[in-house]
Amino acid sequence: MIRHLIPTSVAVCLGVAALWQATDGLRAITAEGARRVQVADNPQPVSQVMLETMQGDWRALHGPSPTLVEFIYTTCPTICQASGGDFAELRDHLSQAGLSVPMYSISFDPEVDDLSALQSYGELHTATGAPWTIARPVPADLPQLLKTFQVTVIPDGWGGYEHNIAVLLIDAQGRFAGAFDTRAFDDIRDAVEAAL
Amino acid sequence: MIRLASAAAAFLAACLAQPWVAGDPVVHVLVQFPLLAAAGYLLAIGQRVPPSLTGPLLVVALTTAAIWMLPRSVDAALADTGWHLAKFVTLPLGFGAPLALCWPTIGPILRGFLKAQSVSMLLFLGFLYTHAPVRICNSYLVDDQVRLGLGFVWAALALTAIWMIPVLFGRMPEIAKEERYEFSRHG
Known part of the structure; x- marks a missing residue:
């Protein structure tokens, strides 16, 4: 026995x-769940890149204050439009709490998303440029960005893409420190306050 | 000889499926995974192991199966080289082979339990993949996720048919030799 x-x-x-x-x-x-758990436990350094904003100027991805990021493409008919609306709500939610941190919707399709495409996406979702703007990286920086933030983009066979969407937090030390559901406003506010 | 050749053929077929697994979860999970498991099963079938190893082998097989049922493992096998290689090693040697080695000494009640579990787990996965409000695998499209879910349901139906039909025809050869079921007697 x-x-x-x-x-x-x-x-x-x-x-x-x-x-x-x-x-x-x-x-x-799931891989998405793992990303959220792992970055919360072990923030990962994000290499600095320059982004071209919809206003036409160039800004560093992260600076002295925490930064919120999401990845989109402007010709997206579905999830990016919903998350654009969510990002607008998040901005209002944070400003009501007295928080103003840079927020970027970054296009992972910078070849197609030109400045006017970024502007109309911003206009549609009431992004005014501060604190929230729509931006695109230079194509050469894109693979590294997607890898750092563990964003998987796959063609949907109809000319668009499917991708994992989340609100991503870069902390004041320039580290990828959190990934959240686009509507988890309270969690995001708490994380931003903790990262200040 | 035929056994080893079939094992090699199953493994080779699994390798040949590799170009399609990134684009189609059905090929990945319901064609390549079973082929790899079958390769290990054929490699080990008929080999004798001491009855004391029945329990550990079954646990190894169930653990390996559980890990490969996680959606993140399916994603990791596509995104990470280590996981990619682990798939080709652990599915044959950690699932198929141990299952083949322990199966002959597993008692009829535990066998029935395992069969019922595998059918219900496949149906559960089928429900999950067809009804999840989010994408479960980052590497696959929503439509393909639903196809995979339906594939799980078909697999459950196929297994049920395979296991039920002999019962309907009155042939239950597996319950013939009671004295072989070491694991049932010893706990």
């Missing part, structure tokens, strides 16, 4: 440990 029980118990312990490891302590079963 014992002879049978010991090897099985050892295997069960190892199995539980493996499952614990594979799910970040039962906290994440």
Whole structure:
């Protein structure tokens, strides 16, 4: 009996440990969930890049204050339009709480999204340029940006893309420190306050 | 000899499917995964192991299966080289082979439980992938996610048919030799 029980118990312990490891302590079963858990635990440095904003000027992605980022493409018919609306609500929510941090909607399709496309997306969603603006990186910086923020973009076969959308927080030390649902306004406000 | 050749053929077929797995989750999860598991199963089938290893082998197989059922593992196998290689090692040697080794000494009640579990788990995954309000895998489109969900349901139906049909025809050869079921007797 014992002879049978010991090897099985050892295997069960190892199995539980493996499952614990594979799910970040039962906290994440999807890649998107894992991204959120892992950056919250271990903020990752973000290399500095310049973004061209819809106003036509160039700004550094992160500076001395925390920064909120989301990735979009302006010709997106669905999720980016919803998240554009959510980002506007988030801006209002933060300003009511007395917080004003830079917010960027960054296009991952900079070849197609020219300045006028960025402007009309901004206009549609009431982005005025401060604190929230629409921006695009130079194409050469894009792969690194997507990799750092673990954004997966795949063609949808209809000329558009599907991608994982979230509000991403860069803290005051220039580290990717949080990823949130686009409507998790209270969580985002708390995280911004903690990162100040 | 035929057994080893079939194992090699299954493994080769799984490797040949690789160019399509990034674009189609059905090929990835419902064609390549089973082929890799089958390769390990065929490699080990018929080999004898001491009865004391039945429990540990079953646990290894179930743990490996559980890890590969996680959507993030499916994503990681596409995005990360380590996970990509681990897929080709752990599905045959961590799932297929241990299952083949422990199956002959598993008792009929546990067998029935495992079969019922695999059908209900496939139906659960089918429901999850067809009804999830979000994309479960970053690497795949929503439409493909739904197709994969329906694929899980078809797989559940296929397994049910395979396991039920012999019962309907009155042939239940597996319950013939009671003395072989070491694991049931010893706990």
